[in-house]
Amino acid sequence: MKIALLQRKGRVDEERFYTALQNALDDLKGDLTAEIKIQPFSRYGWTVVDVAGDDTEILIELISQKFGLLPSNPSEIEVQGNYRGTVRSFDTDLIVDIGIEHPQPAYVRVKLSSLRAQLADGRGWVPSREIAELYCLVPGTPISIRVTRLASNEYEGWLSDSQISQFSDWLSCGLERVQVYDCLKTRLDFAISRAKLERDIVSTEQLNLTTHTVLCKVGTDAIGIIPSLGFTIKQSELKAFIPKRIQEKCGGTLNGV
Numbered sequence: 001m002k003i004a005l006l007q008r009k010g011r012v013d014e015e016r017f018y019t020a021l022q023n024a025l026d027d028l029k030g031d032l033t034a035e036i037k038i039q040p041f042s043r044y045g046w047t048v049v050d051v052a053g054d055d056t057e058i059l060i061e062l063i064s065q066k067f068g069l070l071p072s073n074p075s076e077i078e079v080q081g082n083y084r085g086t087v088r089s090f091d092t093d094l095i096v097d098i099g100i101e102h103p104q105p106a107y108v109r110v111k112l113s114s115l116r117a118q119l120a121d122g123r124g125w126v127p128s129r130e131i132a133e134l135y136c137l138v139p140g141t142p143i144s145i146r147v148t149r150l151a152s153n154e155y156e157g158w159l160s161d162s163q164i165s166q167f168s169d170w171l172s173c174g175l176e177r178v179q180v181y182d183c184l185k186t187r188l189d190f191a192i193s194r195a196k197l198e199r200d201i202v203s204t205e206q207l208n209l210t211t212h213t214v215l216c217k218v219g220t221d222a223i224g225i226i227p228s229l230g231f232t233i234k235q236s237e238l239k240a241f242i243p244k245r246i247q248e249k250c251g252g253t254l255n256g257v
Contacts (some may be wrong), residue, residue: 001056002039005047006068006084006099010140010182010210011235020184020209021047028066034059044101046070067208070099074106079147082160087141090132096145108145108157118159121251134246135167136179136239142207168254170241176222177241178214183233188212191232197225
């Protein structure tokens, strides 16, 4: 069975991407009786794999939990349903791509008023540009939304409760983070080692195969370590997530749907 994963290659080298993907899929497969074959990317660049074998359903569920899957048909989208996606753009409103490709691409619009209500404690004067910068909502960022209105080629939504919970946890933790885009974990680990930043970092966490959040230790400034990391992973985009700055600009209260 062919399935499309909510994962794009981005600026990562294709051969290295496929190797990392195969390793991740093999880890998920474990001792299950199933075979996984990586297929060409979809028309709009999503990752496609073919799964076959007695344990196909189990493995597909594991893959879905790990990566998220594209909806095969727009009719699957439901009002009040929660969906994983990636940021497509953020000008006035946040546009989220949840992987709808047929019969034509369709996206979820999260209005600026909704984002202010959820991420800026209802402060109507906080500009979209500042929200995007503070929360590192750049194109390609994995994000979870709840659809609130269906339309023919565009939907409306809010950030999901799980997404708000993640941001709330990051804020309450108080530690700064470096968000890393278009980078495989092996390359990020190498960059950390080369820059001798192990003592400045608590942990790294994969948000998807090519996006990571690097948690800094107390007293370590995310902005300060970005140049050191960026020297090695020059093709990657790095952004600073700074809880103190967010609380100053947007308040300390996040609101679910």
